[in-house]
Amino acid sequence: MSSQWSRASGYGFVAICNPGLYPPSGIDKITVMRQNVLQACIAERPGQGGDHLVFRWADFWAPRIASNLHAVSGMLALMDDEPGLPDDLLALFSAVLAAMRMNRENREKDAAAFFALVDGWLDLKVASQSFNNRQKIGLCRAFIDAGLEPPDGIRLNSDVAANDAYTATTQMPDIAELMRDVIPDNVTGYPAYMILREAIGAMPRPVAVLLVTQLIARGVPKLVSTGRYFLLDPVGEMRTAAAQGFAELAQAGGVDAGGLSDLIQLRKWIPDPNTKTILDRGIKESLRREPSGGSAPRSWTLHRLVSSLPDGTGSQSILASVSYGGQKCIAALLLKTGHGIKDAYAIPCSSASDQRRILAEIEVSMPMHTVPVDYLPAALAAALGEGLAGNLPPAPGFLDVAEMLGLRGIAPSNISASVTDIADPDAQLTGLSAVKRGQLIGRSNSWLRDHEISSSWFVSDAEFSSALEEVRTERQATQVVWAHLETKRGFWSSLFARSAAILRHDGGDAWLVFATVAHGMDTGRALKKIPIFEMIVAMTLDVAEQDRYGLRPDGEHSLDEREADDDIGSEIAPETKGELERLLHKTPLSPDLIDGYLTAVIVAPRFVTPADWLPPLFAGIEFPGENKVQRVLDIIMMRYGVIQDGLFDGDIGSCLRTRAAHRFSEWLVGFALASTISAAWPKRGLSKDDQKILKLIKDGGSDDHIQSTLKPLLPGWLATMAARAVDG
Secondary structure (H helix, E strand, O other), X not given: OOHHXXXXXXXXXXXXXXXXXXXOOOOOHHHHHHOOHHHHHHHOOOOOOOHHHHHHHHHHHHHHHHOOHHHHHHHHHHHXXXXXXXXXXXXXXXXXXXXXXXXXXXXXXXXXXXXXXXXXXXHHHHHOOOOOHHHHHHXXXXXXXXOOOOOHHHOOOHHHHOOHHHHHHOOOOOHHHHHHHHOOOOOOHHHHHHHHHHHHHOOOHXXXXXXXXXXXXXXXXXXXXXXHHHOOOOOHHHHXXXXXXXXXXXXXXXXXXXXXXXXXXXXXXXXXXXXXXXXXXXXXXXXXXXXXXXXXXXXXXXXXXXXXOOOOOOEEEEEEEEEEOOEEEEEEEEEXXXXXXXXXXXXXXXXXXXXXXXXXXXXXXXXXXXXXXXXXXXHHHHHHXXXXXXXXXXXXXXXXXXXXXXXXXXXXXXXXXXXXXXXXXXXXXXXXOHHHHHXXXXXXXXXXXXXXXXXXXXXXXXXXXXXXXXXXXXXXXXXXXXXXXXXXXXXXXXXXXXXXXXHOOOOOOHHHHHHHXXXXXXXXXXXXXXXXXXXXXXXHHHXXXXXXXXXXXXXXXXXXXXXOOOOOOOXXXXXXXXXXXXXXXXXXOOHHHHHHHHHHHHHOOOOOOHHHHHHHHHOOOXXXXXXXXXXXXXXXXXXXXXXXXXXXXXXXXXXXXXXXXXXXXXXXXXXXXXXXXXXXXXXXXXXXXXXXXXXXXXXXXXXXXXHXXXXXXXXXXXXXXXXXXXXX
């Protein structure tokens, strides 16, 4: 699965709460891959459908377009062809910008080239004065919604903006009256900030900065409250403007006790010293005046708290069901390595049942783990500290979410906390022997099966991609992956430590495996002695191949053969370690089940073709990802050949004696499934002893006692059945 498909997190709340609408039923995944991405997108354009359909459509196609320069260029050409910039096209443009931003944050290959393409298009349109004010406002809103600052060229009156003297002497309108027209009376808090942020996004920067200062300094209560969020704005100029507004408000005696408490707390979350210095003036002045009044933080009730494990970009989602009186919400947080608290917002719910439904639907699309309330303070304090170290404040919505979680007073922690402190705060690892630690580390080979999020644990950043372009063979590529992973040791050890901290509350010792791996990495254990990294290397190479690096084991580079006739074909690449298990992820199948199934087909009394035995194996199964089915079929046929070779060599079933219990159980399930194919296993072709063995096989998948009975019997019986099959 390519990085854009498995990692893109651009889906909005509408997408989460309306499952089943996408992928479009009329376009299967193979078609999407083969035809022009933009053409496929436009073919599914909802037109005048409801907003939820438009957002769903845009969010589905945006990551695919954002990873294809030709598709982005085509989208811009479409915007040229439709100069009115209808809402659905602007929604797609904004979603693509958001996906491009995420690719840039994740340091994906060519991320800068995509922005250069968009910037060049905008520069050309601005130079030719192609945009009217309505179009500029729409484009600016698209940038703001994507988490990006609009370029100066598409803001209103950019020629006036260059004249700071003009801006400084401009008579500001009545702020309260102006804002009444912008922010509905019933909208407050973070939603009001977002409305205001979009409204000023199209203004010249100096005007927008002055407006933020003035809307706070004028002392209108609703605007003062909204102004607090600007202290956490992602743009430094806006944070400084807000601090200046509060300093002026304090000088006029307009900061009450509740507001002062907020300012003291928000100061801890601001990264830039200059903004803090300005805000300190307001805090000191307010303290001198000993204010009173103002609103106190509300005491919300937390009903349920869940968290995902971090994905391959270090992103972790936290969701909380909360209520205050009759008001019910789901508080959502996104923590991301290197970015701190990347996003924070509240999803309003109409009732408790609606709240449970929404959370359940989210959990279907994203595996979550229940965590206790005391998990949050350390996790959020660490994220705050990491963000501030990178000169990044928490997302503005954190002001609301922190209150909902009862953490308004939280302060950033020192980011130098060791991996072991995070993963194993009770020091349970210290009592384990080296042998026991090694055994725990060995269990990391099951993570791909046990934790769905692990399918995103691969490397695809620009630095790695550049190194990969220099190689010619799969062996060289493998060496590049191992070398690159070594440079990211700190990232991966932190990811596994955070996972351990989450799983500690799940019951069992799964967390201890993560903690031991994190500790091993932190203390210098060779990556090749940690099984999960074999999987990470293999997944990384799979992604590279699918992203058309085209590495072949024979030393040839498939980039040289892209134009080859599809009918010519090519030698099927050998199965790599763990590949089939990864391909079968999210299906009820497993490699051992398939081996058992194939063995039953091969030793069956009657020969049947793949057309007879493949449909029962795949019945009702949909493979996730792009065009995985063919590779699964290739591997199955290769395994079929290997088992058949064993039949002719008289060595079929000998490995069953040493197969682990859970794998043997899967093998039995597969064999039992194939034995139901009447064309292959007619009852009249079986002796009574054969029928007894088959019954044991069918019952043995869920009975440990039967399994222990079968293990010594099966190799001999299989050899007998194989001999009959060979003799015809």
